[in-house]
Amino acid sequence: MLSSSDRPGAYRGRFDRVIIFDLDDTLYLERDYVLSGLQAVGLWARAILGLDGLGRVMRERFEAGHRTRIFDDSLRDMGLEPHPHLIARMLTAYRQHRPSIRLAPDAEQFLARRDPATGFAVITDGFLDAQRRKIRALALYQRGVHLGVCTDRWGRECWKPNPRAFQHIEHIFGRSGGALTYVADNPSKDFTAPRAMGWDTVQIARPNRIHDRIHPDRVDADRIIETLEEF
Numbered sequence: 001m002l003s004s005s006d007r008p009g010a011y012r013g014r015f016d017r018v019i020i021f022d023l024d025d026t027l028y029l030e031r032d033y034v035l036s037g038l039q040a041v042g043l044w045a046r047a048i049l050g051l052d053g054l055g056r057v058m059r060e061r062f063e064a065g066h067r068t069r070i071f072d073d074s075l076r077d078m079g080l081e082p083h084p085h086l087i088a089r090m091l092t093a094y095r096q097h098r099p100s101i102r103l104a105p106d107a108e109q110f111l112a113r114r115d116p117a118t119g120f121a122v123i124t125d126g127f128l129d130a131q132r133r134k135i136r137a138l139a140l141y142q143r144g145v146h147l148g149v150c151t152d153r154w155g156r157e158c159w160k161p162n163p164r165a166f167q168h169i170e171h172i173f174g175r176s177g178g179a180l181t182y183v184a185d186n187p188s189k190d191f192t193a194p195r196a197m198g199w200d201t202v203q204i205a206r207p208n209r210i211h212d213r214i215h216p217d218r219v220d221a222d223r224i225i226e227t228l229e230e231f
């Protein structure tokens with residue numbers, strides 16, 4: 001679900017400035033989502049396939065540092081063939097599970113102490129269904145976030161670094177350039193569009209984040225912090 005005021009100019013003139021957050025590894029730790037999803041797939045496999053222990057095997061692979069082919073390789077570990085049909089059903093169980101995740105403590109405090117003259121929004125990439133479930137699980141609208149924008153609503157081509165979601169925020173809030181700050185974790189894609197549009201940008205480098213391979217065309221933020229207490 002999107003916020004109820006997802007219309008151009010809905011918040012026009014209401015806020016002096018707007019802080020826009022990325023979601024994964026910015027407001028909460030993505031590893032918690034992955035572990036929650038693997039557990040859900042494990043429970044699904046037990047209930048539907050009568051297969052015990054898959055959740056544990058996948059979790060161990062993830063905690064050992066594996067980041068790709070966890071489903072395929074874990075099935076093979078258990079002597080099963082990773083048929084595409086089975087992998088597709090596991091992916092559905094993963095993306096449609098109800099995530100057990102929590103805001104990072106500093107993010108929770110930051111929103112609790114928010115300034116009423118500041119607007120708050122989220123821009124997040126990822127599969128639409130999964131990202132909406134994360135926003136709901138973190139109760140972001142109840143915590144003062146005015147608008148959540150999942151880039152996947154416009155299709156894969158509008159994921160970051162595409163500027164579409166950033167332009168959408170400017171239209172909704174009627175603000176541009178330095179009145180807007182984007183806080184996110186990934187220099188490979190997060191800061192390209194907002195920097196080109198003159199926004200203020202902040203990279204948050206949480207110690208327990210999932211490390212992505214950094215793209216050679218990385219665009220760094222204006223400044224870097226480790227928690228929102230430094231913001």
Ligand SMILES: [Mg+2]
Nearest residue numbers: 022024025185
């Ligand atoms: Mg992120």
